[in-house]
Amino acid sequence: MNLTLEQIQDFKGRYPKQIWSLFFSEMWERFCFYGMRGMLVFFMISQLKFGDEQANLQYGATQAFVYAFTFVGGLFADKILGFRKSLFWGGLLMITGSLILAANPHDFFFLGISFTVVGTGFFKPNISTMVGKLYRAGDSRTDAGFSLFYAGINLGALLGGYICIAIGKGEMFSKLIPETLRWNIAFGLAAVVMVISLVNFIFTQRRLGPIGLMPQQVSADGSVQVQPKWKVYGTYLLTLLFVPLIMVMVSVPQYTDYFMYTVGPLTLIYLFYEMSKVNASERKKLWAALVFIMFSIIFWGIYEQSGGSLSIFAAKNLNKDLLGLDPNGVNNSGGAFFIIFLAPIIGLLWIWLSKRRLEPNTLIKFGLGFIFLGAGYYVLFATRFFADLQGITSLNIFTIALLVITFGELCLSPIGLSIMTKLSTEKLQGMMMGLWFLASAYGQYVAGIIGAGMATAQEGSTNMDAMLTYTEGYRQLGIYAVIAGLVLIAISPLVKKLMQDVR
Numbered sequence: 001m002n003l004t005l006e007q008i009q010d011f012k013g014r015y016p017k018q019i020w021s022l023f024f025s026e027m028w029e030r031f032c033f034y035g036m037r038g039m040l041v042f043f044m045i046s047q048l049k050f051g052d053e054q055a056n057l058q059y060g061a062t063q064a065f066v067y068a069f070t071f072v073g074g075l076f077a078d079k080i081l082g083f084r085k086s087l088f089w090g091g092l093l094m095i096t097g098s099l100i101l102a103a104n105p106h107d108f109f110f111l112g113i114s115f116t117v118v119g120t121g122f123f124k125p126n127i128s129t130m131v132g133k134l135y136r137a138g139d140s141r142t143d144a145g146f147s148l149f150y151a152g153i154n155l156g157a158l159l160g161g162y163i164c165i166a167i168g169k170g171e172m173f174s175k176l177i178p179e180t181l182r183w184n185i186a187f188g189l190a191a192v193v194m195v196i197s198l199v200n201f202i203f204t205q206r207r208l209g210p211i212g213l214m215p216q217q218v219s220a221d222g223s224v225q226v227q228p229k230w231k232v233y234g235t236y237l238l239t240l241l242f243v244p245l246i247m248v249m250v251s252v253p254q255y256t257d258y259f260m261y262t263v264g265p266l267t268l269i270y271l272f273y274e275m276s277k278v279n280a281s282e283r284k285k286l287w288a289a290l291v292f293i294m295f296s297i298i299f300w301g302i303y304e305q306s307g308g309s310l311s312i313f314a315a316k317n318l319n320k321d322l323l324g325l326d327p328n329g330v331n332n333s334g335g336a337f338f339i340i341f342l343a344p345i346i347g348l349l350w351i352w353l354s355k356r357r358l359e360p361n362t363l364i365k366f367g368l369g370f371i372f373l374g375a376g377y378y379v380l381f382a383t384r385f386f387a388d389l390q391g392i393t394s395l396n397i398f399t400i401a402l403l404v405i406t407f408g409e410l411c412l413s414p415i416g417l418s419i420m421t422k423l424s425t426e427k428l429q430g431m432m433m434g435l436w437f438l439a440s441a442y443g444q445y446v447a448g449i450i451g452a453g454m455a456t457a458q459e460g461s462t463n464m465d466a467m468l469t470y471t472e473g474y475r476q477l478g479i480y481a482v483i484a485g486l487v488l489i490a491i492s493p494l495v496k497k498l499m500q501d502v503r
Contacts, residue, residue: 071267161332278425320395
């Protein structure tokens, strides 16, 4: 089906047909990713015998590289592979990493994780960019489309986030799976769903028209030239050479410090170089994009305690008063559960408000995201008032906190994906999407440091002391989130001028 870009973008109704196929590819990839993410800290503590502080730092380092490599994946997609080949190559690497972990997670943990890190870098930013290509510039339905797409992300996160950790811990299928094989099966399941994701994408390509094809070079005489094969195969080879490097960097958190101190400034220098080649209007939009990126670092640094300190908090300080569910499973998948139901509703709300010219601008949405995030962390602080003498508190109250935080996430994350496509120039789409995820990398890095600080404070103390230490930390994070939201709302008029016609 040889559709043109105009035919794809000239769709009727709220959503283009192609978004549903991309929805399912992303859903299964997120099952793989969030399944892995949910198992990291618990596996390191229970199986690899890491201490709480080391596990938090290790988690932060791993997640930082996952998101940092999305910048590399976006760059290679822009310049050489195109979005489709980048996505497929990333999926193959993720399958490889999952199979390594399924074979022997104890001895080859960091090798398997490194394949997954590099693979995610090629997969994640490029499928989001293709969603943006389904819409014309200025289409008011774009935010709703990304909200729906974000629901797909979280359906995968819900399933993978709960099922994988529950299988590994023996909370699910314990009578069917021998205890010695539980973690192997949990990691292997991630590989199976990733295969489903890639098979779905193979059929999806038929309806994407020119979206995601390899970039072509136009010579001086106007003829079009395809990418030289040596560049394509060289990219694949270079990617494989990255794997042992990432393995060393991830296994030693101190190396992550050096990397994070270096990659951010170098990336900004490269971005400034690219900005020097665009016109004044495009440059202002890129400056506006940088404001969103910088604030997102603060947001994810606070939000991403879910994979680190909250994972430990769930294991040690939560009961099972919510339908007898496993607290770690709820922590990993609760937010995703709420997003599945709320994302389409919020997306339709933006459309309804837009038609009546009442929709808040993107800056206000971001500010509200921070305020909801802060309120959610205050609910986490309030769990201390429901604790027993052993420091065990209510999973019900914890889940309410996840609901409040989810409202904050829905105001920021899907809108962030959308605004990057709107503010980016045509030739920098993949790079800017990668830069958005690089900001997430810094957020993950900061989250690991914060979580390690909480773990250090509780060494040698009782479970009640640990609970009080964690909840006090969450109260402070709530204050920082609210302040950041108010600052963002205050500077919104200035940033709106930089955004110009983008809303």
